[in-house]
Amino acid sequence: MLASTAAVWLVGFGALRLSLLAPEACPTGTEAPVAAAAAAGEWIAEGQRSDGSYLYEYDRAEQAAMPGYNIVRHAGVTMSLYQLADAQADAQADAGDEAGDDAPADDDPTAGRATLAVADEGLDYMLDRLVPAGGGQAFVEPGASTARLGASALMAAALEARRDATDDPAHDRELRALGRFLAGQIGPNGQGLEEFDLEASAVVADETSRYATGEAGWALARLHTLFPGEGWDEPARRVATYLATERDEAEGLDFFPPWPDQWAAYLLAELAPAGLDEVQAGYARGLGERFGMLIRAESQKDSRPHVVVDPRARAAGLGVWVEGLASISRVAEVDDRLADLRSALADRLRCGAGILADRQVTAAEAAAAAQPERVRGAWFRDDVTRMDDQQHALTALLASDGRLERSGT
Amino acid sequence: MSSALLVLLVAVNPVAIAAELGGRQDRRVLAVGLAATAVLSVALAAASEVILDVLSVTAPTFRVAAGAVLLLAAARWVALGPRRLAPEDALLSHTDRSDPSPWSGLVVPLLVPVLVSPQLVMAAVSVGADDGVVAVAVGAGAALALSGVACVLHRGSAGIWSTAVRFTGLPVAAVAVGLVVDGVKAV
Numbered sequence: 001m002l003a004s005t006a007a008v009w010l011v012g013f014g015a016l017r018l019s020l021l022a023p024e025a026c027p028t029g030t031e032a033p034v035a036a037a038a039a040a041g042e043w044i045a046e047g048q049r050s051d052g053s054y055l056y057e058y059d060r061a062e063q064a065a066m067p068g069y070n071i072v073r074h075a076g077v078t079m080s081l082y083q084l085a086d087a088q089a090d091a092q093a094d095a096g097d098e099a100g101d102d103a104p105a106d107d108d109p110t111a112g113r114a115t116l117a118v119a120d121e122g123l124d125y126m127l128d129r130l131v132p133a134g135g136g137q138a139f140v141e142p143g144a145s146t147a148r149l150g151a152s153a154l155m156a157a158a159l160e161a162r163r164d165a166t167d168d169p170a171h172d173r174e175l176r177a178l179g180r181f182l183a184g185q186i187g188p189n190g191q192g193l194e195e196f197d198l199e200a201s202a203v204v205a206d207e208t209s210r211y212a213t214g215e216a217g218w219a220l221a222r223l224h225t226l227f228p229g230e231g232w233d234e235p236a237r238r239v240a241t242y243l244a245t246e247r248d249e250a251e252g253l254d255f256f257p258p259w260p261d262q263w264a265a266y267l268l269a270e271l272a273p274a275g276l277d278e279v280q281a282g283y284a285r286g287l288g289e290r291f292g293m294l295i296r297a298e299s300q301k302d303s304r305p306h307v308v309v310d311p312r313a314r315a316a317g318l319g320v321w322v323e324g325l326a327s328i329s330r331v332a333e334v335d336d337r338l339a340d341l342r343s344a345l346a347d348r349l350r351c352g353a354g355i356l357a358d359r360q361v362t363a364a365e366a367a368a369a370a371q372p373e374r375v376r377g378a379w380f381r382d383d384v385t386r387m388d389d390q391q392h393a394l395t396a397l398l399a400s401d402g403r404l405e406r407s408g409t
Numbered sequence: 410m411s412s413a414l415l416v417l418l419v420a421v422n423p424v425a426i427a428a429e430l431g432g433r434q435d436r437r438v439l440a441v442g443l444a445a446t447a448v449l450s451v452a453l454a455a456a457s458e459v460i461l462d463v464l465s466v467t468a469p470t471f472r473v474a475a476g477a478v479l480l481l482a483a484a485r486w487v488a489l490g491p492r493r494l495a496p497e498d499a500l501l502s503h504t505d506r507s508d509p510s511p512w513s514g515l516v517v518p519l520l521v522p523v524l525v526s527p528q529l530v531m532a533a534v535s536v537g538a539d540d541g542v543v544a545v546a547v548g549a550g551a552a553l554a555l556s557g558v559a560c561v562l563h564r565g566s567a568g569i570w571s572t573a574v575r576f577t578g579l580p581v582a583a584v585a586v587g588l589v590v591d592g593v594k595a596v
Contacts, residue, residue, distance in 0.1 A: 001517050001518055001522070002516075002517045002521060005517075005522045012478070012527060016474050016477070016478070020473050020474040021464065021470065021474040023464065024466050024467060024470060289594045290594075291596075292469075292596030293469075293594065293595070293596075296467065296470060344596040347467075348596050
């Protein structure tokens, strides 16, 4: 009986080890997250075209760019470049403080300015596509008959990140105009309506998006941080409550709520210093748990037989989870109702950032590629990378290093 | 703390232990077996951090696995009732003429497979990692003491006990699912 029992235990443990109890691989990551993010920024810069748009998607096996473009992702990439420029300036200042005033502050003190120049080219692409809409302005595809909420929300977020990086008020007028458009798309219950009919000059009823409401809410909350007293927080808080209570069901995302929405997490982090209500704080906890679970599952994937696991998440996905977790960490820092999560959030955040850094193509790895500049600093899955892979991973690395703390504080 | 105690209680399942041992065991052997199991549970709890480190998993991941093992045990109890020990393994009774020493059954089958079960090992490590050694000492101690009482008071037909064990499988399954959900949802 002892032998048979031992055999059952061994087989059972083996089965567990290959499934639920697979080791969690959390690489130590990089000691220079800003440099890793900068490498991703260089991939974006290398692919920028003369009109300010970026290389959208690249297949390294085919050594070819793939067709297609998406202006929402263009805005997101531009926002991430401004975040990077800000972080590079901060890192340079940090290095200067540590080395003393007379010492050289950084290997490349112009890095932040170079990143800023690339981002400004991307911004010009968007400024050229601003049209009057809904009492403000919206960022639209040339020739489009409707303006979409998400694109304008992320353009506003990009301008806000530019404000953080430069303190330059040159585009405040456009920023406020975008804010008016966003606020006009938010319904009384906080739901964002995705489209505005430019010909009829009216909001299109019943067209919604699972992403855009959170994007708009966050952009409005950031507007309140930049321009307090102008009332931008009121629609932002309406959005936060809608996301916490209605969005998942309205968008058919309520199978296993809460849906892991990093834009909602950004919004909550922005609002948290002024206080969240009980529902919003509970939602923040749920989001933190969901992002943590996703990163934990990702950390186990390489430990399981490949026939029984889904592929590694693409960098855009993993980056989003790390971004979300970093935002909920910021909520937990200022809201004691989430104090019990602080340590676990920090551990899981390190793990996610470590996995991201570990999967980035290094310069040495890229040297063997046919087009090293199309590979270096990027994240690939199935030999394909898309610009938002770099955007989200870049932002996630900065967020995990506390480089996006300026907003909301 | 209360959920930790509940997890250990259902992992031990005093009704199942009493049904499997059938009340025929030597009380001194049973007492030693129960004490040894309690000590082992506390030792596992004390070593839980080291065990998780060696396995390279975090407490929530282990919690999910512990819940899954507990769920399997619950399914077995519901589907099959108590384990039926083979006659040659039932060396628990001092009335057994084939072996004059009741102690020969201490390790097999008393400790393994009856008292030290996979679900108890997993629960002790998981609760130890989440709630500490004291919770495991209290929970496992209480559950094993209840098991001892149940064994001493064991009366009635095997069929009644088998039915009772099958019924206990249902709340065990509920606790197991709760453990899995709790682990999945944790950061």
